[in-house]
Amino acid sequence: MKITRREFVQISGATAAGLAVSGLGFDLWPVKSHAQMLKTKYAKETLTICPYCAVGCGAIVHTSKKGDGRVINIEGDPDHVISRGSLCAKGAGLSGLSENENRLLEPMYRAPYAKEWKQVSWDWALTEVAKRVKKTRDATFTKKNKKGQVVNRTTDIVSVGSAALDNEECWIYQALLRALGLVYIEHQARI
Amino acid sequence: MTNHWIDIGNSDCILISGSNAAENHPISFKYVVKAMKKGAKLISVDPRFTRTSSKADIYAPMRSGTDIAILGGMIKYIIDNKLYNKKYVSAYTNAPFIVGKKFSFKNGLFSGYNRKARKYDKSKWAFEMDKKGVPKMDRSLKDPRCVFQLLKKHYSRYNTKLVSQITGTSEADLKKIYKPYAATGKTGKAGTIMYAMGWTQHTVGTQNIRAMAMIQLLLGNIGVAGGGVNALRGESNVQGSTDHCLLWHIWPGYLKTPRASNVSLAAYNKKWTPKSKDPISANWWQNYPKYSVSMLKSFFGGNATKANDFGYDWLPKVDDGTAYSWLDLFDEMYKGTVKGFFAWGQNPACSGANAGKTRQAMKNLDWMVNVNLFDNETGSFWHGPGMNPSTIKTEVFMLPCCVSFEKEGSITNSGRWMQWRYQGPKPLGNTRSDGDIMMELGFKLKELYKKGGAFPEPIINLKWDYMTNGTYDPHKVAKEINGYFLKNVDFPKKKKSFKKGQLVPSFAYLKADGSTSSGNWLYCNSYTEKGNMAARRGQEDAVNKIGLYPKFSWCWPVNRRIIYNRASVDLKGQPYDKKDWVVKWTGKKWIGDVPDGGWPPLGSLEKPNPKSKWAFIMRKHGHGQIFGPGRADGPFPEHYEPLECPIEKNLMSKERMNPTAVVYETDADAYLTCDPRYPFVGTTYRVAEHWQTGAMTRPQPWLLEMQPQVFVEMSEELAKLKGIKNGERVLATSARGSLECTAIVTKRFKPFKIGGNVVHQVGFPWCFGWRWPETGKEESANLLTASTGDPNTRIPETKAFMCNVSKL
Numbered sequence: 001m002k003i004t005r006r007e008f009v010q011i012s013g014a015t016a017a018g019l020a021v022s023g024l025g026f027d028l029w030p031v032k033s034h035a036q037m038l039k040t041k042y043a044k045e046t047l048t049i050c051p052y053c054a055v056g057c058g059a060i061v062h063t064s065k066k067g068d069g070r071v072i073n074i075e076g077d078p079d080h081v082i083s084r085g086s087l088c089a090k091g092a093g094l095s096g097l098s099e100n101e102n103r104l105l106e107p108m109y110r111a112p113y114a115k116e117w118k119q120v121s122w123d124w125a126l127t128e129v130a131k132r133v134k135k136t137r138d139a140t141f142t143k144k145n146k147k148g149q150v151v152n153r154t155t156d157i158v159s160v161g162s163a164a165l166d167n168e169e170c171w172i173y174q175a176l177l178r179a180l181g182l183v184y185i186e187h188q189a190r191i
Numbered sequence: 192m193t194n195h196w197i198d199i200g201n202s203d204c205i206l207i208s209g210s211n212a213a214e215n216h217p218i219s220f221k222y223v224v225k226a227m228k229k230g231a232k233l234i235s236v237d238p239r240f241t242r243t244s245s246k247a248d249i250y251a252p253m254r255s256g257t258d259i260a261i262l263g264g265m266i267k268y269i270i271d272n273k274l275y276n277k278k279y280v281s282a283y284t285n286a287p288f289i290v291g292k293k294f295s296f297k298n299g300l301f302s303g304y305n306r307k308a309r310k311y312d313k314s315k316w317a318f319e320m321d322k323k324g325v326p327k328m329d330r331s332l333k334d335p336r337c338v339f340q341l342l343k344k345h346y347s348r349y350n351t352k353l354v355s356q357i358t359g360t361s362e363a364d365l366k367k368i369y370k371p372y373a374a375t376g377k378t379g380k381a382g383t384i385m386y387a388m389g390w391t392q393h394t395v396g397t398q399n400i401r402a403m404a405m406i407q408l409l410l411g412n413i414g415v416a417g418g419g420v421n422a423l424r425g426e427s428n429v430q431g432s433t434d435h436c437l438l439w440h441i442w443p444g445y446l447k448t449p450r451a452s453n454v455s456l457a458a459y460n461k462k463w464t465p466k467s468k469d470p471i472s473a474n475w476w477q478n479y480p481k482y483s484v485s486m487l488k489s490f491f492g493g494n495a496t497k498a499n500d501f502g503y504d505w506l507p508k509v510d511d512g513t514a515y516s517w518l519d520l521f522d523e524m525y526k527g528t529v530k531g532f533f534a535w536g537q538n539p540a541c542s543g544a545n546a547g548k549t550r551q552a553m554k555n556l557d558w559m560v561n562v563n564l565f566d567n568e569t570g571s572f573w574h575g576p577g578m579n580p581s582t583i584k585t586e587v588f589m590l591p592c593c594v595s596f597e598k599e600g601s602i603t604n605s606g607r608w609m610q611w612r613y614q615g616p617k618p619l620g621n622t623r624s625d626g627d628i629m630m631e632l633g634f635k636l637k638e639l640y641k642k643g644g645a646f647p648e649p650i651i652n653l654k655w656d657y658m659t660n661g662t663y664d665p666h667k668v669a670k671e672i673n674g675y676f677l678k679n680v681d682f683p684k685k686k687k688s689f690k691k692g693q694l695v696p697s698f699a700y701l702k703a704d705g706s707t708s709s710g711n712w713l714y715c716n717s718y719t720e721k722g723n724m725a726a727r728r729g730q731e732d733a734v735n736k737i738g739l740y741p742k743f744s745w746c747w748p749v750n751r752r753i754i755y756n757r758a759s760v761d762l763k764g765q766p767y768d769k770k771d772w773v774v775k776w777t778g779k780k781w782i783g784d785v786p787d788g789g790w791p792p793l794g795s796l797e798k799p800n801p802k803s804k805w806a807f808i809m810r811k812h813g814h815g816q817i818f819g820p821g822r823a824d825g826p827f828p829e830h831y832e833p834l835e836c837p838i839e840k841n842l843m844s845k846e847r848m849n850p851t852a853v854v855y856e857t858d859a860d861a862y863l864t865c866d867p868r869y870p871f872v873g874t875t876y877r878v879a880e881h882w883q884t885g886a887m888t889r890p891q892p893w894l895l896e897m898q899p900q901v902f903v904e905m906s907e908e909l910a911k912l913k914g915i916k917n918g919e920r921v922l923a924t925s926a927r928g929s930l931e932c933t934a935i936v937t938k939r940f941k942p943f944k945i946g947g948n949v950v951h952q953v954g955f956p957w958c959f960g961w962r963w964p965e966t967g968k969e970e971s972a973n974l975l976t977a978s979t980g981d982p983n984t985r986i987p988e989t990k991a992f993m994c995n996v997s998k999l
Contacts, residue, residue, distance in 0.1 A: 046596070046613040046615045048595065051602075053427065054425060056196075059596075061596050070616050088217035098616065138644050141645035149510075169629060172629050173535065176653070184515050184520040185438060189429050
């Protein structure tokens with residue numbers, strides 16, 4: 001019988017669990033393996049690459065198709081040719097990154113001299129950010145430098161970030177920043 | 192990396208230095224272990240005995256900041272014992288090149304130094320050219336002015352006795368690490384280096400890497416399986432973010448940001464396109480204009496035309512000779528000249544050197560936009576320790592982004608492999624993908640600028656149509672990055688024709704006349720008419736079975752897995768290593784990895800096949816650079832002490848520190864070298880359970896439980912000296928700040944003997960910050976580190992500084 005690496009991991013995991021309790025006199029293998037299948041069998045399975053270091057290990061994300069549609073399980077992807085199903089502590093705990101009550105869920109704003117955050121809407125936040133970008137850029141835009149050379153830039157708005165963005169997001173972000181005339185564009189690669 | 196993760200398993204000798212791979216790139220260790228099971232030796236050189244060291248065959252301790260002394264000693268060892276690969280060095284590197292008479296080195300300085308400006312006139316290091324304009328060469332390596340002989344002379348000073356006095360590594364240990372590594376110079380053997388920030392975060396960081404690259408060239412380890420110069424990058428997509436150039440000095444694909452003196456597109460292309468008179472040099476960067484024009488077409492679409500220089504003037508220029516780097520940016524912010532700040536997925540309040548200066552600087556801003564998953568020390572800087580919110584005017588917009596697996600897109604690992612990943616759950620709560628946020632911000636700005644404002648052209652003309660059904664579409668961006676034919680284009684020599692709207696198959700088809708677009712020429716070939724190459728999951732290895740897996744994901748350039756692989760064969764195109772071969776010439780074509788240029792083998796050095804090209808195609812002269820005339824601090828690495836060091840004088844020369852290193856001068860940039868108040872060498876590192884500043888990992892209970900507190904790791908000898916017990920809370924201080932931390936007393940650090948004196952070293956993990964855990968008591972080690980940087984990269988020197996540790 002030809003089985004994939006994934007199936008092997010599933011079966012051996014279930015078998016080990018079954019062996020652990022079989023000393024009690026009854027065979028839990030079919031129950032345990034059914035229970036394991038239940039969680040992930042009815043879930044959406046997608047592939048991801050771990051967001052931490054740059055080895056780029058593969059992981060499988062099981063997302064519930066029921067209820068709140070959240071992550072049920074994240075495990076290593078045995079078919080990933082580099083990581084072969086392994087994950088370090090951070091990758092193994094990936095569900096702790098997404099299913100985390102400390103996550104920011106709403107845009108927030110801190111006014112000048114304020115002591116607290118205020119929850120705001122996305123539309124308000126991005127409208128206000130755009131207004132400030134324009135105001136600062138218009139006030140500080142430099143057509144020519146001290147030598148009289150054309151530079152078309154603003155040095156009064158700066159950006160740092162991010163090596164955590166997807167490639168496509170990196171590209172559009174640097175395009176937007178450069179179109180705005182920023183020259184102070186930096187991120188983790190520099191440090 | 193010139194090679195890639197799996198390839199490490201092919202190595203005969205692995206040196207891990209400036210890295211603790213077992214701790215911070217844990218899964219990569221699979222391949223280290225694999226190589227070791229096949230008989231490879233693992234060498235760990237580190238100030239501290241780390242998890243990596245615990246697996247090594249050979250461990251050698253060394254004082255932080257003295258890597259060039261160690262590597263220079265290895266270069267001397269290799270040359271003295273004739274262990275370099277003579278055939279390789281003579282044929283593929285610039286060791287035979289004759290250096291001009293203006294080059295010299297004396298008292299720690301190369302010729303051409305201007306002390307006031309702290310800069311070199313690099314023209315003094317130029318090669319001697321023949322009548323055709325090609326560098327003169329002596330392939331026998333005997334000419335006294337050839338690079339090889341100058342190299343030998345330069346490192347003749349790096350004898351083991353002196354190196355030992357500088358580094359604190361015993362002469363016996365030095366020989367223990369040199370011998371097995373140098374043995375990889377033998378034809379058919381390969382050694383590899385795995386390094387990370389332990390080598391780059393120094394005022395001599397670039398030269399650390401240069402030294403190792405030179406060793407690899409001397410030993411014939413570039414372009415071969417199990418060899419290469421393997422940078423272990425720290426972030427899941429720092430490779431991609433670097434390739435797409437979220438950095439001041441480069442445009443996507445490592446093109447140059449235009450300088451103010453590049454007054455037109457033509458002037459810009461002329462300045463940055465290298466010219467070679469050698470017909471055998473591929474000088475691949477001669478294609479520069481094709482890449483810059485195609486990039487401009489991706490920026491501005493149809494609005495970029497020949498008449499307006501493809502929108503060249505719409506993009507900002509930097510002043511000649513000025514840097515706009517991380518350290519400069521925060522220096523300006525501290526001085527109050529910066530008004531607006533985007534901290535998009537980064538936590539500079541904890542990640543930058545001299546974090547206290549950064550935190551103070553942010554008080555001067557009018558506004559900040561902070562995009563992140565969790566609340567963090569940057570977005571919330573205004574209520575951090577020592578901050579009084581009622582005196583801080585900075586407006587902060589904290590925007591919640593979603594987690595990586597709540598969206599779709601690609602990232603590029605350290606091995607240059609671009610991997611596509613998919614959406615699992617939808618973004619939690621009201622979080623949004625970064626791409627989504629960017630697109631909307633861009634649309635709002637375009638709306639505002641339609642009504643007028645300063646220089647609206649670049650914003651109005653920016654191509655910004657990456658949406659499908661009202662949502663950000665990463666596939667559209669990925670295709671734009673690859674590039675399109677914007678009209679029907681024929682390539683008669685290649686016998687190929689393409690229609691308008693087709694995706695460009697590879698950068699060989701990009702043009703400088705505006706008929707092609709490509710957001711990033713390096714990624715051209717990643718998303719073609721054949722589909723999304725990054726999404727591939729092919730399980731089959733290539734015919735040479737060295738772990739290339741050419742159909743799994745996609746890597747740049749053009750899916751070539753090992754760079755400079757034509758240096759792995761002899762002049763007839765036959766592999767030096769018969770067992771682990773990378774490419775092979777069949778008589779008609781190359782098989783194995785994608786060859787580093789499909790040209791036929793050289794055949795001979797004196798009269799190369801006119802259809803062939805030298806092996807190092809990205810270098811102007813086609814040869815690997817042992818002599819590096821383009822570096823700010825010299826063509827050969829030289830040992831200098833860090834900005835803050837434990838000895839008064841540099842034992843190697845009269846110049847104490849890197850004479851071109853960047854030093855800042857605000858009141859927050861205090862530093863004290865060889866000062867009794869800060870007598871211990873300090874360094875920073877990471878732990879497997881946290882990641883970077885901990886902004887993503889400290890809010891996770893499982894991970895925080897495993898590593899709950901910031902600590903200072905010290906030797907038993909130092910603990911005894913200070914009366915400090917293991918587990919006790921202590922105070923670490925530097926000229927810049929202080930850090931309360933838990934003492935870990937261990938055998939893993941031992942005192943060093945430097946120049947006859949005992950010098951203690953301590954280490955701190957930099958993954959903490961006051962926001963999480965919520966006690967606020969576990970702070971950032973970067974409050975101690977100094978804001979000085981490497982003159983080439985401006986990477987801050989966070990790995991070597993001076994500090995004190997005492998009981999609370």
